[in-house]
Amino acid sequence: xxxxxxxxxxxxxxxxxxxxxxxxxxxxxxxxxxxxxxxxxxxxxxxxxxxxxxxxxxxxxxxxxxxxxxxxxxxxxxxxxxxxxx
Numbered sequence: 001x002x003x004x005x006x007x008x009x010x011x012x013x014x015x016x017x018x019x020x021x022x023x024x025x026x027x028x029x030x031x032x033x034x035x036x037x038x039x040x041x042x043x044x045x046x047x048x049x050x051x052x053x054x055x056x057x058x059x060x061x062x063x064x065x066x067x068x069x070x071x072x073x074x075x076x077x078x079x080x081x082x083x084x085x086x
Contacts, residue, residue, distance in 0.1 A: 003069045003070050003081070004070075005070075005072065008069065008070050008071075008072050008079075008081055009072065011043055011045070011069070011081055012043070013043045013044060013045035013081070014037075014038045014039060014042035014043055014044065015034050015035075015037055015038045015042070015043075015044045015045070016044075016045045016046075016047065017030045017031055017033075017034035017044060017045070017046045017047065018030075018047045019031070019046055019047060019048045019050075019053070020047050020048060020049045020077050021049055022048075022049075022050065023050045023052070024050055024052045024053075024056060025056075026050070027046055027048040027050055027053040027056065027057065028053075028056050028057065028060050030046065031044065031046050031057060031060065031082075032060075034046070035064075035066070035082075035084055038084045039084070040084055040085065040086060041083065041084065041085075042083070042084050043069070043081055043082070043083050043084075044081070044082055044083075044084065045079055045080070045081050046079075046080045046081075046082075047077055047078070047079055048077060048078045048080065049076065049077045049078070051078070053078060053080060054071060054078065054080070057071075057080050057082065061082045065085050065086050066082050066083060066084050066085045066086075067082060067083040067085055068080075068081075068082050069081040069082055069083055
């Protein structure tokens with residue numbers, strides 16, 4: 001379930017994980033650690049500079065049963081959003 005750009009910009013994340021400057025598997029390990037503190041139904045935002053995260057995070061989200069909501073490109077980094085489903 002991908003959400004529109006404006007909706008992503010309006011989202012308030014329950015947890016922001018800053019994995020900028022790390023390469024694979026850094027952003028996924030950071031997400032795995034960060035998701036523990038997010039309530040079910042809550043949103044986690046992952047900040048990353050590794051473009052591989054665009055492919056890795058949706059795959060990890062699906063495998064773990066969470067909803068990947070989409071991503072935004074900022075100057076020099078990515079913002080990726082997912083909703084904790086269980």
